[in-house]
Every structure is written in structure tokens, then in C-alpha cells.
Amino acid sequence: MTGTDRRPAAAGLRVVIAEDAAVLREGLVQLLADRGYHVCAAVADGDSLLAAVAEHRPAVTIVDVRMPPTYTDEGLRAAIRLRAEYPRTAVLVFSQYVETRYAARLLADSAAGVGYLLKDRVADVGEFTEALARVAAGGTALDPEVVSQLLSASRRAASVSDLTGREREVLSLMAEGRSNAAIAASLVVSAGAVEKHVAGIFAKLGLPQSETDNRRVLAVLRYLGS
Amino acid sequence: MERYAPAPVLRAALRATVSRRAGSEALYLVLGLPLGIAGFYLLIILLVPGILLTASVVGTIAGLGLLIAATQLGRMVGAGHRWLAARCLGSQVTAPAPFRPGTGIIGRIDARLRDGAAWRATGYVLVKFPLAVLGCYVALVAWIGGLFYLTYPAWWWLSGAAVRADHGTGKPAVVMNPLPVGGLHVRTWPSALAVPLLGAAVLLAAPWAVRLFVTADRWLIRNLLGAGRLSERVRELEESRASAVDDSAATLRRVERDLHDGAQARLVALAMSLGMAKEKLGDDGEPVNVTRARELVDTAHRSAKEALTELRDLARGIHPPVLDGGLPDALATLTARSAVPAGLTADIPARPTAAIETIAYFCAAELLANAAKHSAASHVAVTAAARNGALLLSVSDDGIGGADPDHGTGLAGLRQRVRTVDGRLDISSPPGGPTVVTIELPLSA
Numbered sequence: 139m140t141g142t143d144r145r146p147a148a149a150g151l152r153v154v155i156a157e158d159a160a161v162l163r164e165g166l167v168q169l170l171a172d173r174g175y176h177v178c179a180a181v182a183d184g185d186s187l188l189a190a191v192a193e194h195r196p197a198v199t200i201v202d203v204r205m206p207p208t209y210t211d212e213g214l215r216a217a218i219r220l221r222a223e224y225p226r227t228a229v230l231v232f233s234q235y236v237e238t239r240y241a242a243r244l245l246a247d248s249a250a251g252v253g254y255l256l257k258d259r260v261a262d263v264g265e266f267t268e269a270l271a272r273v274a275a276g277g278t279a280l281d282p283e284v285v286s287q288l289l290s291a292s293r294r295a296a297s298v299s300d301l302t303g304r305e306r307e308v309l310s311l312m313a314e315g316r317s318n319a320a321i322a323a324s325l326v327v328s329a330g331a332v333e334k335h336v337a338g339i340f341a342k343l344g345l346p347q348s349e350t351d352n353r354r355v356l357a358v359l360r361y362l363g364s
Numbered sequence: 365m366e367r368y369a370p371a372p373v374l375r376a377a378l379r380a381t382v383s384r385r386a387g388s389e390a391l392y393l394v395l396g397l398p399l400g401i402a403g404f405y406l407l408i409i410l411l412v413p414g415i416l417l418t419a420s421v422v423g424t425i426a427g428l429g430l431l432i433a434a435t436q437l438g439r440m441v442g443a444g445h446r447w448l449a450a451r452c453l454g455s456q457v458t459a460p461a462p463f464r465p466g467t468g469i470i471g472r473i474d475a476r477l478r479d480g481a482a483w484r485a486t487g488y489v490l491v492k493f494p495l496a497v498l499g500c501y502v503a504l505v506a507w508i509g510g511l512f513y514l515t516y517p518a519w520w521w522l523s524g525a526a527v528r529a530d531h532g533t534g535k536p537a538v539v540m541n542p543l544p545v546g547g548l549h550v551r552t553w554p555s556a557l558a559v560p561l562l563g564a565a566v567l568l569a570a571p572w573a574v575r576l577f578v579t580a581d582r583w584l585i586r587n588l589l590g591a592g593r594l595s596e597r598v599r600e601l602e603e604s605r606a607s608a609v610d611d612s613a614a615t616l617r618r619v620e621r622d623l624h625d626g627a628q629a630r631l632v633a634l635a636m637s638l639g640m641a642k643e644k645l646g647d648d649g650e651p652v653n654v655t656r657a658r659e660l661v662d663t664a665h666r667s668a669k670e671a672l673t674e675l676r677d678l679a680r681g682i683h684p685p686v687l688d689g690g691l692p693d694a695l696a697t698l699t700a701r702s703a704v705p706a707g708l709t710a711d712i713p714a715r716p717t718a719a720i721e722t723i724a725y726f727c728a729a730e731l732l733a734n735a736a737k738h739s740a741a742s743h744v745a746v747t748a749a750a751r752n753g754a755l756l757l758s759v760s761d762d763g764i765g766g767a768d769p770d771h772g773t774g775l776a777g778l779r780q781r782v783r784t785v786d787g788r789l790d791i792s793s794p795p796g797g798p799t800v801v802t803i804e805l806p807l808s809a
Contacts, residue, residue, distance in 0.1 A: 159629035161667065165636045172640065209621065234624055234632075257628075261635030263643055 151274055152196040155180040156187035156213060157232070158205045162257070166200065169260070173267050182206065184216035191224055198251075198274035203233040203240065214240050221247070228273045232257055236283040238291065242363060249315070249355045253279035269315075278315030278355045285313040292362040300342055308335040313358045377568050386571035389578045390507055392452035393499040396581075399448065400496025403441035403489045410434035411486070432476040438486030439463075439479070445492060446589045455582055458591040460484075461599070481592070488588035495584070499577035506570035513563025517556050600786075608784035614777075615682075622678050630671035637664035684725060691721045691748060698729055699746055703736035704761070706744040716755050717808045723785060724748065724757050724805060727778050731759040731801050734774060739763025739799055750807060757803040765797035775801075785809035 153175045157163040160182075167177050178194035181187050183205045191199060199220060203213040217229045221244075228251035231244060241254045253273035259281065260266045269279035289298060289310065301309060304325075311321045322332045340347050345361055348354045380386060411434040417427030449455040463482070466475030476482075512519065591599065641660035644653040686694045692710035699706035716724070728746060735744045741763030748757045769775035769791060779789045782803055793799040 159625060159633075161633045161670075162629050162636075165633045165663075169636060169640060204624065234628055257632045258635065260632060261639045263636070263639040 149174050150176050151198065151271075152176050152178050152194060153270075154178050154187065154190045154194055154196040154199045156182070156184065156190075156199065156205065156216070157202040158182045159202075162202075166260070169263065169267075170270075184212040187213075187216050188219065191220055191227060195224070196227055198228040198230060198270060200230045200232050200270070203231060203235075211240070214243065218243060221252070225251075227251075228276065229253070230255065230270055230273045230279065232260075236281055236287060238284055238287050241280065241284050241288075245356065245359060249278040249353075249359070251276045251278075253315075254284060255279060255281045256283055272315060277317075280314045280355070280359075282310065282314055285310050288313065288359065288362045294343075294362060297343055298362075301339060305335050305339050305342070308332060309339055309358065312336065312339075312354060313362070315355050380571045381567055383571070386574065388452045389571070389574050390503040392448065392581075393496075393503040393574060393577055395448060395452065396445065396492070396496045397500035399441065399444055400489075400492045400500075403437075403444070404493035404496075407434055407437055407441070407486065407489050410437060428473060428477065432473065435479060435482035435486050436476070438489050439482040441489045442485030442589045445488065446585060449582070449585050453578065453582065455585060457585055457589060458599070460589075460591045461595055484588045484592075488584055491584060491588075492581070495577065495581060499574075499581070502577060503570075503574050506566055506573050510563050510566035510570055513566060514560050516559035516563060604783050604786060607780045611781050611784050619678065619682060622674070622681070626674035626678065627671045630667045630674065634664045634667035634671065637661070637667060683722070687718075687721055687725055690715060691724055694721070694725050695728055695746060695748055698725070698732060699744075702732045702744060704732070704739075704741050704744050706732060706746055709745070709747040709749075711749045712755070714750060714807065716750070716805070719809050720755060720785060720805050720807060723781055723787070724755060724803070727782065727789075727803055728757060728759060730774060730778055734767070735759065735761040735763060735799070738767065739765075739797070741797075741799075753807055755805045755807055757805070758800060760798060760800040763797050763799060764795075765793045765799050766795045767791055767793035767799050767801075778803075 151174075153170055155163060155166050155170075155177060157166060157180070163180050163182065167180050170177050178196055179186075179190035181190050187199065187201060190196075199217075201213045201217045201220075203211055205213050213233075214231060217231050220227055220229055229244075230253035231240070232255055233240070234257050236256055244252055244254055251273055253269055255266070255269060259269070273279050289295075289306075292298060298306065298309070307325060308321055311324060316324065318329055318332045318336065322329045325332070337347070339345075343361060345357050348357050410430050414427050414430030414434055417423035418431060420427070443459065446455075446457055446459065449457070460481035463479055464475065466472045637660045641657045641664065644657035644660060646652055684694060686697050691712055692708075695708055695710055699708045715721070728748075732744060732746070735741050739761045741761035744759060744761045746757075746759050748755065750756075767775060769779055775789075775791065782789045782805065785805060786809070787803060787805040789804075790802045791799070793801075
């Protein structure tokens with residue numbers, strides 16, 4: 139296996155980046171180009187992002203939350219508009235902080251093609267690009283930090299505490315948007331064992347079983363947030 | 365007319381008579397009469413039965429209700445008088461703080477009865493009544509009477525032959541009588557011609573008589589309708605506390621922004637470069653892309669150094685280490701680094717507290733930067749001196765002037781920062797220059 143062999147999934151995938159810190163923007167462009175993505179545009183504010191998406195119709199966008207002019211949440215607002223106007227463009231929101239409130243707004247309608255990650259995650263290049271690919275393919279990528287905040291703040295904490303340690307791990311990974319296969323790989327167990335855990339979790343929490351991964355994410359998040 | 369005025373005193377007296385101030389003061393006394401009388405009577409109507417009922421055991425509750433109504437009316441009428449004084453006299457008396465209602469029925473009644481501002485205003489309305497009547501009378505008699513006397517010969521002539529025909533009967537033709545008793549009897553043309561002299565004298569005295577009443581009234585307004593010294597001080601402190609909170613919140617926001625946009629972003633970039641380099645170096649036994657890995661490590665190295673610089677600058681912005689050696693040293697460093705040649709005179713025998721030193725340092729830094737950016741000055745002088753328990757900092761340049769705290773946030777921000785410790789910032793910057801900014805800070809805060 140060489141580094142080159144790890145990138146086929148990304149081949150030519152069109153990306154638009156919105157990030158106001160030049161050093162990060164350039165780093166991301168380099169990283170994604172290196173991984174075989176096609177970076178159509180790299181912009182520094184929300185309006186330019188909307189314009190660039192309208193022009194290039196990328197498969198996925200990477201959006202910083204705080205950008206000029208107000209440095210509050212214009213990236214997030216732009217991301218929500220993108221979700222409404224270009225449902226086929228996946229959005230990976232990329233932030234210095236984790237705000238579960240942001241995640242909730244982003245996931246309000248559907249979890250398909252949505253990601254919300256801490257900027258720190260980019261240090262693990264492999265995991266970051268995997269999350270990006272998952273989002274681009276219509277999946278979900280939620281930062282483990284968001285998930286753990288949701289888990290600890292959840293009013294359902296009592297029923298979550300009924301789960302076994304392994305089941306809680308599986309629940310977190312599910313909430314991050316990972317597939318059964320990815321969960322199995324991450325926990326180094328068999329796919330069958332994961333399926334068993336998932337069934338156990340849904341039974342204990344009283345959730346209906348959902349077929350697709352991102353429906354499953356929404357179900358879990360709604361459960362935790364309610 | 366002025367040509368004949370023999371002495372400056374007379375000139376001043378004439379000027380006082382025709383001044384705008386004399387007019388508005390007289391107007392104030394006249395306009396104050398209706399409000400003074402109406403307010404007084406309404407108040408008495410509520411107050412007298414209120415007191416009587418409260419004193420009788422049976423009607424206490426109704427009596428207290430009347431008293432509350434009376435004091436609240438006093439507050440309103442007082443506000444009217446304060447407004448009139450502000451409009452006519454330009455008096456700047458701060459209104460008392462708005463009433464803070466209590467909770468529960470008893471609490472509410474209690475709070476109303478203890479409303480000191482309302483009781484003081486009620487007192488004012490009661491005292492204002494005689495003052496308004498007398499003041500208005502004096503203003504009208506002095507001004508209208510004076511003008512009447514001054515033009516008396518014309519009236520005497522106009523009042524007709526009938527009056528003058530009585531000349532021989534011994535009855536007075538016109539009774540000059542500003543007071544209820546006594547008076548001047550004018551019977552002959554020569555005495556009629558002398559009356560204008562009296563008129564002139566009355567007119568000259570009029571503004572001073574009016575001012576006597578106005579001064580007394582001003583004193584009453586300040587003490588009875590104002591916020592009261594203690595509560596004025598409380599208000600000042602509330603404001604300075606609010607601006608201290610704002611200032612520290614703004615500082616924290618700025619620090620957070622600097623961290624977010626600077627060091628944090630660079631560290632993320634650094635981690636990203638290292639992550640990519642790690643991949644290039646490959647796992648055990650994998651072929652190594654050394655050239656690319658070296659480039660990435662170079663980038664990471666650069667990011668790390670930049671992050672260090674940014675963190676150092678940020679730390680210096682929060683607490684300049686140079687201040688550890690005292691304000692004079694810190695100011696010397698600032699002036700030495702100034703883009704415009706700057707001189708420093710510092711005389712600070714006792715060290716101010718750290719908060720004051722920090723504020724003085726940042727003010728000096730900002731003002732020097734302003735001078736370099738906007739003033740086109742060729743020299744800036746910085747002086748810092750401790751005198752009478754205050755630290756005086758002044759930054760003056762020989763530039764083009766026109767600095768305005770209302771435009772641009774820099775000076776306004778400094779003023780706010782200075783106010784947090786009860787300090788003052790004065791700016792003199794006429795167009796064409798020079799600009800002198802003086803800051804006065806307490807030595808300890």
C-alpha cells in the first residue's frame with residue numbers, strides 16, 4: 139500500500155472551501171489537491187461562498203463558521219442557505235469551537251450530506267478526508283466532541299447509562315455518522331458484533347430501527363436532544 | 365448711547381438690561397406662575413385631607429393613599445418645573461432616578477411613602493408657590509412698570525385733556541403705584557417729564573431683582589428637584605462600573621479574536637502539515653517521499669514560529685512586560701519605538717497601582733500611534749507627572765489637529781477606558797493643530 143492507493147474515492151470530487159484564515163485556507167487547498175480532490179474555489183467569506191457554489195456546483199463545500207464581516211456565525215448561515223438552495227451539495231462545517239446549538243440548526247431537516255467538525259480534526263489527515271468523503275457521499279460526520287456534549291447534556295442520560303460500555307461506544311460512533319462497517323473497524327470487532335450492539339441499543343432506548351445510516355444518526359440525535 | 369456711558373459699570377448695567385439672559389429669566393418667572401399656582405393648589409387639595417385622614421385613626425388607609433397621590437403629583441409638577449428651568453434657564457439638573465416600585469401591596473405602599481425624591485419635589489412645589497407669586501409680580505412690575513415710566517410723558521399726554529383739566533382740583537392725575545400703598549402723585553408737566561428717569565432706574569434694576577428670585581429658585585431646584593448628591597455619585601459610579609465591564613468584555617473579545625484568527629489557526633495549520641508529512645513518511649516499510657515530507661515539515665516549522673510570535677504579541681497586549689519596570693521605563697520604550705520622533709518628560713516619584721499604569725501605558729501607546737497615523741506631526745511630546753494624588757499624562761504633537769472623539773472609535777475607547785477608574789480625558793485639537801490630549805488618572809484604583 140502506498141499513499142497514492144488510499145485516495146481513489148476522492149478522484150476529481152469538486153470542492154469549494156470557505157475559510158478566512160489564509161494559512162488554513164491554503165493548507166486545505168494543498169491537502170485536498172494532494173488527495174485527488176478538485177478544489178474549484180477557495181474563498182474567505184459567506185457571500186463569496188454562495189457565489190462560488192452557484193458557479194461551480196461542487197459536490198461538497200468546507201465552510202468555516204466565523205468569517206467576515208461580523209465574525210460570528212455567517213459561515214453557518216451560509217451553510218444553512220446552501221442546504222436549502224443546493225440540496226445536492228454536501229456541507230462540511232468546520233469550526234474552532236463546538237456548539238451543539240449550531241449542530242442542531244444544521245441538522246434541523248436532515249442529516250444527509252452534512253458534517254460538523256472541529257478544525258483540530260484536520261491534524262488526522264486520514265480521518266478528516268474520510269469524514270469529508272462520507273459527507274460528500276451523502277452521509278453524516280459529526281465531531282466526537284459534539285456527540286459527547288450531546289451525550290453528557292442529554293436529559294435521557296439516565297437511559298443512556300443503562301447501556302453497556304461497548305454499547306455507549308457504538309452509540310457515540312453511530313451519532314458521529316459512521317456506518318456499521320466503520321464502527322466495526324474502529325472498535326476492532328466483527329460486523330456481526332456491531333449489529334448486535336446496535337440492535338441492543340435501539341431496543342434499550344426504545345428507538346425504531348432505521349435502515350440508512352443518516353436516518354439512524356437523526357434518530358439518535360433527536361433522542362439525545364429531546 | 366454707549367458713547368455717553370461714562371463708566372464700565374454703567375455699560376455693564378445697560379448690557380444686563382438688554383441681555384438675552386435677563387429676558388429668559390423674566391420669562392421663566394412669568395411662565396412659572398401658572399404652574400406654581402396650579403401645582404400648589406392641587407397639592408394642597410390632596411395633601412391637607414391626606415394628613416388629616418392619616419392622623420385620624422379611621423381614615424388612615426385613605427389618607428395614606430391621598431398622601432401617595434400628593435407626592436406623586438409633586439414629582440410630576442416638579443418635573444414640569446425642572447423642564448421649564450432647563451428650557452428657560454439652561455439649568456442642567458439631573459432628574460432623580462425613576463421610582464422603584466416595591467413588591468406586594470404593603471411593599472408598594474411602603475416604597476411610595478419612602479420615595480424621597482417625591483417628598484422633596486412636593487416640598488419644592490409648596491415653597492415655589494410664594495416664590496412664583498412674588499417673582500412673577502416683581503418681574504412684571506419691574507419690566508412693565510419700568511417701560512411704562514420710561515414712556516410716561518406719552519401716556520400722560522395721551523390720557524387726554526380730561527385728566528389734565530383736573531389739574532387745578534388737587535386730585536392726582538395719575539397715581540404711580542407699584543405697591544399696594546403709597547405712591548407717587550404726578551400733577552405737573554415737569555414732574556411727568558421726571559418720571560422716565562425713574563423708569564430708566566427701574567429698568568436698570570429689573571434684571572438684578574429678577575436674578576435674585578431666579579438664583580433662589582435655582583438653588584431650590586438643585587437641592588429639591590435634583591438627583592441628590594449621593595444618588596448622583598451612585599449614578600456616576602454605576603456608569604463607570606458599566607463602562608469597566610464593557611471595557612473588560614471588549615478586551616476579552618479582542619483577545620479571543622486574536623487567538624482565534626492568529627495562533628489557533630496557525631496551530632491547526634501546523635498540525636495539518638505535520639499530519640500530511642507523517643503520511644508522506646509512510647508506515648513501517650513503506651516507501652518514503654522525503655522531498656515532499658521535508659517541504660511539509662518546513663511549512664509546519666514556519667507555522668510554529670508564527671504561532672509563537674503571535675502568542676508573544678498577544679501576551680504583550682494583555683500585560684506589557686515592560687511595565688514591570690515602572691511607567692517611566694515603559695513610556696521611554698514607547699517613545700523610543702514611536703514612528704514620529706517623540707520626547708518624554710516623566711516625573712512620577714510614587715508608583716501608581718498596576719491598573720493605572722496599564723491604562724496610562726495603553727493610552728500613551730494609542731495616542732502615539734494616532735499621532736503617527738493621522739497628525740502628520742514632526743514631533744510628539746509625552747509628559748507624565750504625579751501631582752496631588754493624580755497622574756497627569758499628556759501627549760501633544762505639532763501636527764494638523766482635527767482629532768475628534770466623536771468620529772472614530774480610538775479616542776472614544778480611550779475615554780471610556782479612562783472613565784473606568786474615574787479619570788478624565790481632555791482633547792484640544794483645533795483644525796490646523798496642535799493636538800494636545802491630557803489624561804488625568806487617580807494614582808490608585
